[in-house]
Amino acid sequence: MEKLLPRFLEYVAIDTQSDPYSKTTPSTEKQWNLAKKLVLELHQIGMQEVSIDEHAYIMATLPSNIDKKVPTIGFVSHIDTTPDFSGKNVKPQIVKDYDGEEIILNKQKEIVLSPDYFEDLLQYKGQTLITTDGTTLLGADDKAGIAEIVTAMEYLVQHPEIKHGKIRIAFTPDEEIGRGAHKFDVEKFGAAWAYTMDGSQVGELEFENFNAASAKIQIEGKSVHPGYAKNKMVNAIGIANEFLGLLPPREVPEKTSDREGFFHVHSIKGEIESAEIQLIIRDHDQEHFEARKQLLHDITAKLQKKYGDYITLNIEDQYRNMREKVEPVFHIVEIAKEAMESLGIEPIIKPIRGGTDGSQLSFMGLPCPNIFAGGHNFHGKYEYVPLESMEKAVQVIVKICELTAVQIK
Incomplete structure (x- = not known):
């Protein structure tokens, strides 16, 4: 877990804003900067079958460490940030032991993150918050998800006593402009189901969308x-x-x-x-x-x-609403729910008021509910993420891998 924060800070420092007017995939060349870094990092932490295609879709494998055959599962996040707000020169601020008061994001411009307006802040008193400096977004959507997946895979590599089946991970470009799944090779990915780590507050578990x-x-x-x-x-x-x-x-x-x-x-x-x-x-x-x-x-x-x-x-x-594709295999939601509950996290099961790569992937044959990544106030200067929420997301990923190996026959 000690690498989670520095890993996240490295990711958000790289501008990966996508462009809805571009006809290429990825829609911006700068997304390659993070993509290539991730490929090197996945090799370094011991992942296998690491690949990146001509459109910057990254896939990798953590092989099974058990004798019995269980379904291959996956975890997916996206590398781009929204075109709605600047992702250039992100300068995160770290607020340790948050006291529940206003956080000055930018003194010169008088930009303040206040619990009077953003009441969710009060849930995180005493925790470590990562915020913006008031001039850019943070990029927790979805670099928090990427950091959590990489950290969870690293943890599983380093702890072979935790038994699991074959795990596949993928990082996609251009999710923020609705194209994240357009060139996703579901057959190559080869998972029975997957989870996008792209939700907001701790406990979110979503299997239906607009x-x-x-x-x-x-x-x-x-x-x-x-x-x-x-x-x-x-x-x-x-x-x-x-x-x-x-x-x-x-x-x-x-x-x-x-x-x-x-x-x-x-x-x-x-x-x-x-x-x-x-x-x-x-x-x-x-x-x-x-x-x-x-x-x-x-x-x-x-x-x-x-x-x-x-x-x-x-x-x-x-x-389309992915619910119709997830409900026939609802055990995949139940596994995520049990993983959260076993870690003392109360599941918040609600519809997504938006879209997700998981929707398109579900209709492409890869049922794909969405799990929290921990961030709040996405797509703007008031974005923040509690470090403890990211740590819990890592724990949920690890627990899902463990439960799948134990429960599925």
């Missing part, structure tokens, strides 16, 4: 001198505003929780002659998800009837 789609509404207009525009001008901005006004006002991210779905408008731009709305659709329930897509079609049809064919709608499905 159904997801993106939508683009394109509106064309006609520009006419405003003094002579009656019955002639078609203002694309006005139609875009009318379209947004027909969406359910309370079904947005900031007003929903748990299993409630939403529409999220994340981009709108326009002039009189052209406007564009981009939004995402999310819902855990498949029927409700389809109804949300239908509502966009209905609004488009209504406005087309009113204004003519100035409006086009394009909807693309992104990923």
